[in-house]
Amino acid sequence: MPSTDTITTFYSFTARTQIKSAEMNNNFSAFRGHLIAVDGSLSALAVSNSYDLGSSSRYWRAGYITQVNCSTVSASTIVGTSINATTIIGTTVTATTLQATTATVTTLVATSLTVSSAINLTGGQIAYPSARNASADPNTQDEYEEGNTAVTLTASTGTITLQSTQDTLSYTKIGRFVNYTGQVVVASVSAPTGSLILSGLAFACQGGSELSDRASPSLRLAGLTTTATGAPQGLILAGGTSVTIERYLNGNETATAAMMQAGSSIIINISYIST
């Protein structure tokens, strides 16, 4: 409040008190500065059409403020280029940069979010976009996906046809790491010989340093021809979307296609680094 000795007309304001320009210039010049005088000893709640700067029960209709430094920010919607607070509580917080010791929000949209301690996911879920936003940073996880893919079996010569109801593998992809599991069953064959290839994996094997991209599956083969011998094994190479299925026999990898017949089944579990 301006000094009382300069006020000649009244000592207190009522709602919607107006000051004529002549009196403003002569007796209320302090109001033209950047300070709002407030009596901090008052505890009564504000009434309608007034703004109580010391009360939590009344709100400004709207505020357009360049910078807010608060201990606690609580609102349904908080939008800012930079929000910096000890505690932020909001239904939706949208910010280019958000810095807070504690932030409790239902939806957080941020260009950059830095959390210096553990993230407490009370909802228990992290959702990624349907299309991967790949990161080149080796310390950044950029994808999670659970899905299915239909595969085929081929031979160097001849054909192998899978049962249409048993030709699916399930996969889980975490970042660049992908794992497949499942069983496929042969419906029919036509004189297959040479290499046995399981084709159609949903992600290509990524090229790595030296031979670091190579991976071998865990396999179980059943229902093969009666002449089949050896232990099943397999291989996926860089850039590939297929697994070569072989047998380890007499010290060598051995082609397997000729061992397949109607009813043959392959259970496979393979993990590799994908693109």
Place this chain on the structure above:
Amino acid sequence: MLEKKRSFVSAEIAADGTLFVKEYEHIFIDGELQKDIAPKIWRNCHYPSADLSKVPDAARSVAQAVWTPEVVQAHKDKLESARAAEEARLRAKGLNLDGSPIKKA
């Protein structure tokens, strides 16, 4: 009546022309989308010259633009090269493609 309907999500083309198509499979009961049942993801791989009759239109148009005769031929050459390499490897060991010993004339 329970129905499964697929919706196109994305198509990616690898450097060698391999097409990866991602779709969501949604569950409908009596024509109504069951939003509380999460869609199942299908991601399938199609090599150059593969049958595209069951591929979504958007993905098919991408493949047809990329699968030029040169790309298709390169894919066939790669398969033939792999087959020939396997055959040569086995013959060097005295084996036929089916793993049986080569009979001497």
